[in-house]
Amino acid sequence: MTGVPASAAGGSSQAQGAGRAPGGATAHSATGASADTPDAAGTPGPTGRMVAAEGAKPARGGKIAAAAVNQASVWNIANLLTMLRLVLVPGFVALMLADGGYDPAWRSLAWAAFAIAMITDLFDGHLARTYNLVTDFGKIADPIADKAIMGAALICLSALGDLPWWVTIVILGRELGITLMRFLVIRYGVIPASRGGKLKTLTQGVAVGMYVLALTGWLATLRFWVMAAAVVLTVVTGLDYVRQAIVLRRQGRAERGETLEETEE
Known part of the structure; x- marks a missing residue:
């Protein structure tokens, strides 16, 4: 027994904590102060342990919840469309x-x-x-899906004789080449x-799409020029x-060279 009431002891310790705070302002609230305030025996009180434990639970729970959301997000609407x-x-x-x-009917369904x-x-x-x-x-499947549908259409059209093979080679070569190049320079940005x-x-x-349809007349001429524009854009953007x-x-x-020089200095 120290002869000092518990409430007085708590008040004294809070006052000391307030005096130690910069600028004379109280650094913690009443609950927060009790977490760091020792009891009469000089050891951390049970209230402090309880507050610390309660403060740690949300952090662990947040990590678990975030992990669950990340796992479930694989089945989001964007990935389902892919x-x-x-x-x-x-x-x-x-x-x-x-x-x-x-057959025009089957080609329409394909379109x-x-x-x-x-x-x-x-x-x-x-x-x-x-x-x-x-x-x-999504990062992996989306570009694969893009190249797969376009590549399948171009190859089918060339195999059927509707589109010159050099057009298919230029477009697919550009798409695959740029995709590979992106992976090679990803370390830089x-x-x-x-x-x-x-x-x-x-x-x-x-x-x-116009070539997939069985078009005739002026529409067949129009699709030629649209494909020509697509080939030009394919080459120009690829070079860019x-x-x-x-x-x-x-x-x-x-x-990276500047960073190495600063490290050596």
């Missing part, structure tokens, strides 16, 4: 080559599958960025999609991405 586009690829090929590949794939390509990326639904699966690249994608989709990659690599290596 999966749908992947599933449409074999269906599109089957419709495109049905009955020898020249519908291609159009759905192109539309989902526009929406899944927008939804992922707008609603923070970006996942590792990310090459953002340009307006020209987005226009290229749109023009390619319209041109290939190469230029950006070279600049990004030089800047990254220069910054």
